[in-house]
Amino acid sequence: MANEVETPGPVTSPLDAQQTWVGSMLLGHGIRLQQAADPSAELPIALFDCMDEFMKKIVKAGCNEVPSPGRIALVGGIQIVTPPGTADFFLPMTFELRNNNAELQENLMDFLLDPPAMS
Numbered sequence: 001m002a003n004e005v006e007t008p009g010p011v012t013s014p015l016d017a018q019q020t021w022v023g024s025m026l027l028g029h030g031i032r033l034q035q036a037a038d039p040s041a042e043l044p045i046a047l048f049d050c051m052d053e054f055m056k057k058i059v060k061a062g063c064n065e066v067p068s069p070g071r072i073a074l075v076g077g078i079q080i081v082t083p084p085g086t087a088d089f090f091l092p093m094t095f096e097l098r099n100n101n102a103e104l105q106e107n108l109m110d111f112l113l114d115p116p117a118m119s
Helices: 014-035 039-065 109-113
Strands: 072-080 089-098 104-107
Touching: 014 039, 039 072, 039 089, 089 109
Parallel strands: none
Antiparallel strands: 072 089, 089 104
16 A cells, blocks of 8 residues: 555664654654655655654643743754765754743744844
């Protein structure tokens, strides 16, 4: 079956735990990756989407520990590590402020991508 998603087996080594966890997180993106024009380019975006969703769950679970009117800054993106002697790449994907109820207060991506001129 072309659209059937295979569930990863049990972790057999602590060294496999992270890879198994990542594979499990990506299960919901299988069809997206299969249908992508370039699955190799889509994979890091899908991984970011998994991590972003997971991070927001963590913030929601613990945000009430931040005293009011404290805020939580979330900054994330895709890091591409290149061979020695070449520059690494970072693609910003999220930059936002949330309150201690995990509610979005301000999306700062536009500021990050197009900062105002310094006077």
